[in-house]
Amino acid sequence: xxxxxxxxxxxxxxxxxxxxxxxxxxxxxxxxxxxxxxxxxxxxxxxxxxxxxxxxxxxxxxxxxxxxxxxxxxxxxxxxxxxxxxxxxxxxxxxxxxxxxxxxxxxxxxxxxxxxxxxxxxxxxxxxxxxxxxxxxxxxxxxxxxxxxxxxxxxxxxxxxxxxxxxxxxxxxxxxxxxxxxxxxxxxxxxxxxxxxxxxxxxxxxxxxxxxxxxxxxxxxxxxxxxxxxxxxxxxxxxxxxxxxxxxxxxxxxxxxxxxxxxxxxxxxxxxxxxxxxxxxxxxxxxxxxxxxxxxxxxxxxxxxxxxxxxxxxxxxxxxxxxxxxxxxxxxxxxx
Amino acid sequence: xxxxxxxxxxxxxxxxxxxxxxxxxxxxxxxxxxxxxxxxxxxxxxxxxxxxxxxxxxxxxxxxxxxxxxxxxxxxxxxxxxxxxxxxxxxxxxxxxxxxxxxxxxxxxxxxxxxxxxxxxxxxxxxxxxxxxxxxxxxxxxxxxxxxxxxxxxxxxxxxxxxxxxxxxxxxxxxxxxxxxxxxxxxxxxxxxxxxxxxxxxxxxxxxxxxxxxxxxxxxxxxxxxxxxxxxxxxxxxxxxxxxxxxxxxxxxxxxxxxxx
Numbered sequence: 255x256x257x258x259x260x261x262x263x264x265x266x267x268x269x270x271x272x273x274x275x276x277x278x279x280x281x282x283x284x285x286x287x288x289x290x291x292x293x294x295x296x297x298x299x300x301x302x303x304x305x306x307x308x309x310x311x312x313x314x315x316x317x318x319x320x321x322x323x324x325x326x327x328x329x330x331x332x333x334x335x336x337x338x339x340x341x342x343x344x345x346x347x348x349x350x351x352x353x354x355x356x357x358x359x360x361x362x363x364x365x366x367x368x369x370x371x372x373x374x375x376x377x378x379x380x381x382x383x384x385x386x387x388x389x390x391x392x393x394x395x396x397x398x399x400x401x402x403x404x405x406x407x408x409x410x411x412x413x414x415x416x417x418x419x420x421x422x423x424x425x426x427x428x429x430x431x432x433x434x435x436x437x438x439x440x441x442x443x444x445x446x447x448x449x450x451x452x453x454x455x456x457x458x459x460x461x462x463x464x465x466x467x468x469x470x471x472x473x474x475x476x477x478x479x480x481x482x483x484x485x486x487x488x489x490x491x492x493x494x495x496x497x498x499x500x501x502x503x504x505x506x507x508x509x510x511x512x513x514x515x516x517x518x519x520x521x522x523x524x525x526x527x528x529x530x531x532x533x534x535x536x537x538x539x540x541x542x543x544x545x546x547x548x549x550x551x552x553x554x555x556x557x558x559x560x561x562x563x564x565x566x567x568x569x570x571x572x573x574x575x576x577x578x579x580x581x582x583x584x585x586x587x588x589x590x
Numbered sequence: 591x592x593x594x595x596x597x598x599x600x601x602x603x604x605x606x607x608x609x610x611x612x613x614x615x616x617x618x619x620x621x622x623x624x625x626x627x628x629x630x631x632x633x634x635x636x637x638x639x640x641x642x643x644x645x646x647x648x649x650x651x652x653x654x655x656x657x658x659x660x661x662x663x664x665x666x667x668x669x670x671x672x673x674x675x676x677x678x679x680x681x682x683x684x685x686x687x688x689x690x691x692x693x694x695x696x697x698x699x700x701x702x703x704x705x706x707x708x709x710x711x712x713x714x715x716x717x718x719x720x721x722x723x724x725x726x727x728x729x730x731x732x733x734x735x736x737x738x739x740x741x742x743x744x745x746x747x748x749x750x751x752x753x754x755x756x757x758x759x760x761x762x763x764x765x766x767x768x769x770x771x772x773x774x775x776x777x778x779x780x781x782x783x784x785x786x787x788x789x790x791x792x793x794x795x796x797x798x799x800x801x802x803x804x805x806x807x808x809x810x811x812x813x814x815x816x817x818x819x820x821x822x823x824x825x826x827x828x829x830x831x832x833x834x835x836x837x838x839x840x841x842x843x844x845x846x847x848x849x850x851x
Contacts, residue, residue: 312647312662337721339647339662339676358707363720365623365660366847377718384718387707387755389726390646391680398677410684411730414769415703416754417722420712425770434770463664464648465675521664528659578664584656586847 258434259425261418263386266334266357267306267396267441268422271403274442277476282503288455289508290485293558296507297324300445300477306334307353308397308441308475310448310468313341314364314526316461317518318447318481320511320558326350327552334385336443337361338393338467341370342518342531348373348382349544350552357386357422359393364535367588372538387420388412392438394467399440400474406437446475449515450500451523453482457505458491458498463521465499472500481509483523511558513571525577530565532588597803599830601783602740602849603838604802606632607830608781609692609738617689618642620679620728623661624848625738626692631657631842632834644688646724648674657843661724680724683731686772691732693725693756697748698739700795700816701765702758702777704729705751712753725756730771734778742782747814759794784809786827790819800825 269277291299301307307325311317322343325333330352335344337358344361347353349372362374376382388396391411399407412418413425413436428435448468452460457480461468472478480500485508491498513520517527517534537543555561562571576582599607602625609629613619615638621630630643631654642651647662651671658665667673682688695704696719706725710716729735735758739746758777760766767773780787780796788799797819798810807820830838843849 312660315647315660315662315664339723341660358721360720360723362718367659369720374718378715380714384712387721389722390676390724391684391727392722394676394680410770410772411727413730413757413771414760414765415726415757416712417707417726417756428770436770463667464645464662464673466647466662467676469675470677519660519663521667526659526663580655584845586659586845589845589847589850 255426255429257424257426259418261421261423263357263420263422265422265439266385267443268439269442271405275403281476284503286456286502289457289505290455291507291509293320293324293481293509293511296479296509297321297328300479300506301325301330303330304332305444308336308338308443308446308471309340309343310446310466310471311518312466313339313343315519316449316521317343317515318449318479319343319516319518320481320509320514321447321479322346323552323558323561325352326548336393336441339390341365345370345373346534348376349538350548353382355383355385357388358384359388359390367531367535371535372544386422387417389417392421392423394470395438396441397467397470397474399438400442401470404440406439408435409438410435412436441474443475445477445479446471447479447481448472448500449481449520451482452484452486453480453508454486454488454491455508456488457500457502457508458488459500460497461499469499472504475504477506478504479507479509480505481511481514483512483514483520485510513562514558516562516565519578523578524571524574527565527570527574528585529587535588599835600849603830603835605738605740605781605783606838606849607834608786608827609736610636611828612736612779613638613641613690615640618644618687619690619692620644620646620683620688620732621661622693622724622728624694625740626694627658627661628838628842628848629692632837635837635841636834644679646676646679648676648679650674650679657848680727683727688732689734691728691735692738693728693735694738695756697746697751698737698780699748699751699758701760701762702737702780702789702796703751703754703760704737704756704758705753707753707755709752722755729756729758731775733775735776736778737780739780739782742784742813744813744815747816749815759789763792763794784813787818795819797821798824800827802827803829
């Protein structure tokens with residue numbers, strides 16, 4: 255095929271499919287083994303400095319915040335993060351100096367809440383580099399190509415734009431139609447972390463609500479850490495196997511952490527903690543503010559359970575549960 | 591500039607109402623974050639109860655009881671027909687199922703191309719913006735794209751974008767097709783605080799469809815760095831009714847997080 259354009263974005267997380275098949279053969283066990291562990295051990299074992307990482311969920315919905323705090327607590331450095339639909343997850347990691355490179359589909363903003371003071375500042379002062387641009391479907395389909403064990407997948411987005419030019423895609427002349435088409439390279443993240451509603455000790459997962467990109471992300475990640483609201487018996491999985499969205503052989507660690515997405519939303523369980531996010535958005539305007547925040551919520555607590563107590567414990571969580579059910583009104587404390 | 595201190599509505603309310611009026615019952619609309627969500631909700635609660643709203647994170651056909659903060663939150667599946675994945679809905683968009691794509695932006699040019707990536711050079715930006723998000727995909731695939739720009743000034747309606755994030759008509763007639771984008775797609779309407787714009791069939795350049803009440807042609811010219819085509823005949827944009835305003839203020843966005851700004 256005639257290559258019409260090569261994007262000048264840095265290609266991260268790509269492997270030759272044969273190389274990745276070798277990796278899968280030797281590293282993704284097909285045995286049913288108890289994979290339960292702690293966030294501390296999972297992060298120490300699987301997240302190495304310089305790794306290419308991806309966070310599941312939608313940036314501030316169904317995110318493994320407990321793993322993210324643990325990454326900060328263990329002072330991981332020079333991570334390359336998939337800015338797929340990154341919102342709070344990326345903002346907190348970039349702001350705390352863990353992530354030095356980002357491939358951006360959507361990053362550095364909090365949707366309706368506004369732009370992210372911390373991660374934007376890190377990019378604008380050169381401390382964090384944007385190494386490539388893409389789009390939401392662009393990133394989603396990187397994971398699809400990885401899931402399929404392919405080098406790339408074709409798509410019709412990013413054509414004719416600077417997004418395409420600054421991406422790691424190539425544009426070729428499609429031999430079927432004769433028209434230009436984008437080739438999106440596969441992504442095989444070194445580590446991904448996904449928060450789910452229910453999971454057994456082997457890693458068979460159930461998720462309520464939208465999958466976002468997690469169906470594909472779970473299947474292309476070299477190492478996958480699952481954090482779950484609840485561990486359930488394998489018999490429950492086997493009773494309705496069509497509810498399993500991630501099968502055990504994709505999973506390398508299972509961490510049980512109730513409220514593990516806080517302050518992010520967990521579908522049907524608890525709402526965004528807008529008060530907490532507003533606090534982060536306010537204090538993260540300065541590096542000193544970030545340090546104080548980290549001391550209070552990350553370094554000053556032993557683990558996520560202690561963090562939840564500092565965030566307001568039962569009273570706060572009860573409010574967030576009721577808010578998710580719309581039994582109490584919405585508050586938006588970040589509004590100026 | 592329009593005298594909306596005399597009016598009973600603010601400009602964001604007007605934008606949401608005008609955008610909602612474009613959406614048709616029984617059609618599929620891909621709603622992006624921010625004002626597009628409000629437009630979708632207002633349309634569903636007024637003239638388009640069977641508007642099929644689709645969210646890029648995977649929700650299909652919800653009836654939203656309150657304004658989401660995120661297009662990816664659980665609320666987007668409230669009373670929905672299906673809760674799926676981004677791959678599913680983006681594929682549906684690419685395969686031709688989506689009538690309207692609703693987007694916002696920071697900068698726009700005469701061909702309806704949009705920038706939401708950087709102000710300044712890409713590698714050392716003055717301001718780093720969020721990036722495409724779903725915008726590039728939605729504008730590439732939707733049959734009609736509607737762009738909402740609450741802040742039309744010479745600095746946002748620019749001659750040359752700092753970065754072409756999301757495709758309008760690129761550099762003119764035939765450019766989208768030449769680039770390989772799906773045929774018969776492209777920007778349909780641009781809604782700003784001054785006017786509703788369309789695009790000239792032949793030249794694909796932005797043109798006035800209707801001016802908002804109290805806005806003059808001079809206002810339009812003063813707030814654009816590029817020349818916007820002024821046709822001989824143009825309309826005056828309809829105003830929201832009391833019922834529309836009540837829905838916006840008391841039902842859809844009671845905390846005013848979007849329309850109260």
